Amino acid sequence: MxxxxxxxxxxxxGYVAGPRQSLDDPLGVDGMELxxxxxxxxxxxGPQGLEGGDTNPSxxxxxxxxxxxxxxxxxxxxxxxxxxxxxxxxWTGWWGEDPPYHTPVFVLTHHPRDPLPMxxxxxFHFVTDGIVSxxxxxxxxxxxxxxxxxxGANAVQQYLAAGLIEELQLHVVPYVLGDGERLLEHVGDLRxxxxxxxEAPGVVHLTYRVNP
Amino acid sequence: MxxxxxxxxxxxxGYVAGPRQSLDDPLGVDGMELxxxxxxxxxxxGPQGLEGGDTNPSxxxxxxxxxxxxxxxxxxxxxxxxxxxxxxxxWTGWWGEDPPYHTPVFVLTHHPRDPLPMxxxxxFHFVTDGIVSxxxxxxxxxxxxxxxxxxGANAVQQYLAAGLIEELQLHVVPYVLGDGERLLEHVGDLRxxxxxxxEAPGVVHLTYRVNP
Numbered sequence: 547m548x549x550x551x552x553x554x555x556x557x558x559x560g561y562v563a564g565p566r567q568s569l570d571d572p573l574g575v576d577g578m579e580l581x582x583x584x585x586x587x588x589x590x591x592g593p594q595g596l597e598g599g600d601t602n603p604s605x606x607x608x609x610x611x612x613x614x615x616x617x618x619x620x621x622x623x624x625x626x627x628x629x630x631x632x633x634x635x636x637w638t639g640w641w642g643e644d645p646p647y648h649t650p651v652f653v654l655t656h657h658p659r660d661p662l663p664m665x666x667x668x669x670f671h672f673v674t675d676g677i678v679s680x681x682x683x684x685x686x687x688x689x690x691x692x693x694x695x696x697x698g699a700n701a702v703q704q705y706l707a708a709g710l711i712e713e714l715q716l717h718v719v720p721y722v723l724g725d726g727e728r729l730l731e732h733v734g735d736l737r738x739x740x741x742x743x744x745e746a747p748g749v750v751h752l753t754y755r756v757n758p
Numbered sequence: 759m760x761x762x763x764x765x766x767x768x769x770x771x772g773y774v775a776g777p778r779q780s781l782d783d784p785l786g787v788d789g790m791e792l793x794x795x796x797x798x799x800x801x802x803x804g805p806q807g808l809e810g811g812d813t814n815p816s817x818x819x820x821x822x823x824x825x826x827x828x829x830x831x832x833x834x835x836x837x838x839x840x841x842x843x844x845x846x847x848x849w850t851g852w853w854g855e856d857p858p859y860h861t862p863v864f865v866l867t868h869h870p871r872d873p874l875p876m877x878x879x880x881x882f883h884f885v886t887d888g889i890v891s892x893x894x895x896x897x898x899x900x901x902x903x904x905x906x907x908x909x910g911a912n913a914v915q916q917y918l919a920a921g922l923i924e925e926l927q928l929h930v931v932p933y934v935l936g937d938g939e940r941l942l943e944h945v946g947d948l949r950x951x952x953x954x955x956x957e958a959p960g961v962v963h964l965t966y967r968v969n970p
Contacts, residue, residue: 558928558942558950558964558966559772559943560771560772560942716770718930718964720950720952720966721950722942722945722947722948722950724943724945724947730770730771730772730934731771731936733934733936735934735936736934738770738932738933738934739932740932740960740961740962743955743957743962745952745954748952749952750952750955750962750964752962754770754932
């Protein structure tokens with residue numbers, strides 16, 4: 547069976563999104579700064595259908611993150627907060643017709659909704675009976691492959707507190723956001739073992755085994 | 759002229775000391791967990807007069823941290839908070855007769871006091887006219903060598919906010935403290951450039967140039 551992993555870009559002061567997230571600014575003020583290291587990489591551009599791009603030690607990290615059999619995400623990550631859920635036309639996430647997941651994606655929500663197939667292999671499934679159920683469905687869908695807990699902070703915190711994440715990878719960006727959404731709070735007692743460090747331009751990738 | 763540098767051990771969730779710091783527990787609850795990676799190193803033990811010890815990639819980091827011409831520290835780091843300042847016998851810090859600094863140490867304080875020479879080359883100088891004055895005196899004392907802003911969090915925050923630290927090194931420990939004294943808040947707008955990453959057992963050493 548694959549493992550349950552989580553990987554997030556995080557500021558040096560511990561934020562995974564900036565303040566004042568909104569429909570117009572889903573990553574919050576300056577939240578985009580956390581992701582600059584990724585946009586020029588071929589490993590990122592290829593799956594978006596873009597040609598060219600760089601290769602550096604982050605490339606391997608991106609490829610690993612894409613190598614999952616199913617994905618779980620919180621309702622804020624899918625829906626973006628108040629006002630984004632709507633019926634006509636129905637909200638289909640932030641990512642256009644061909645989202646970058648290319649797997650079944652189990653979305654934690656309080657709103658029952660039929661599965662939403664997108665282009666490129668992504669199908670959003672809406673799970674209303676909690677994080678354990680969502681993870682079980684994702685494990686089932688993933689088979690032998692890994693399950694990615696994609697975010698946001700609140701969903702990851704719930705899974706960490708429940709002891710359900712086995713590997714945590716943080717892409718630590720040399721940026722101080724000063725405000726926003728923190729990752730590592732409300733996570734209960736975690737034991738962590740540092741298992742890998744990868745230095746790359748504008749980011750360092752830290753991997754931890756959780757509760758080894 | 760040397761540079762002004764700062765290096766601190768920090769939990770993965772951003773704390774440099776645990777909660778409820780006191781005379782009996784100057785690092786706060788579980789704060790000692792941030793420093794476990796250092797105690798078995800020969801590079802640490804030697805200057806304490808202890809024989810033996812390990813060598814690993816952290817050894818170089820410890821030696822660099824010790825290679826300074828003068829040190830600045832905040833009053834909490836020297837004095838440990840309410841109750842520790844006393845006149846009979848006078849408070850001489852946490853470190854015994856031979857503190858591990860082996861340089862002039864400029865202590866930020868509101869209490870004028872004569873310089874306090876200790877064994878092994880450490881002399882505590884008490885500076886009552888602010889952080890800029892303390893740093894100027896330290897630079898003067900250091901000559902061509904580096905000045906270390908040793909901590910604690912509040913002093914480092916003041917120096918970062920004032921734009922007076924040139925190099926920040928964080929020893930990131932795979933431990934979640936959950937509460938305590940955060941480092942990277944109240945620091946204003948910082949620009950950071952990641953300049954070095956060293957992976958070592960139980961810690962990763964991240965170095966940043968500040969406001970490059």
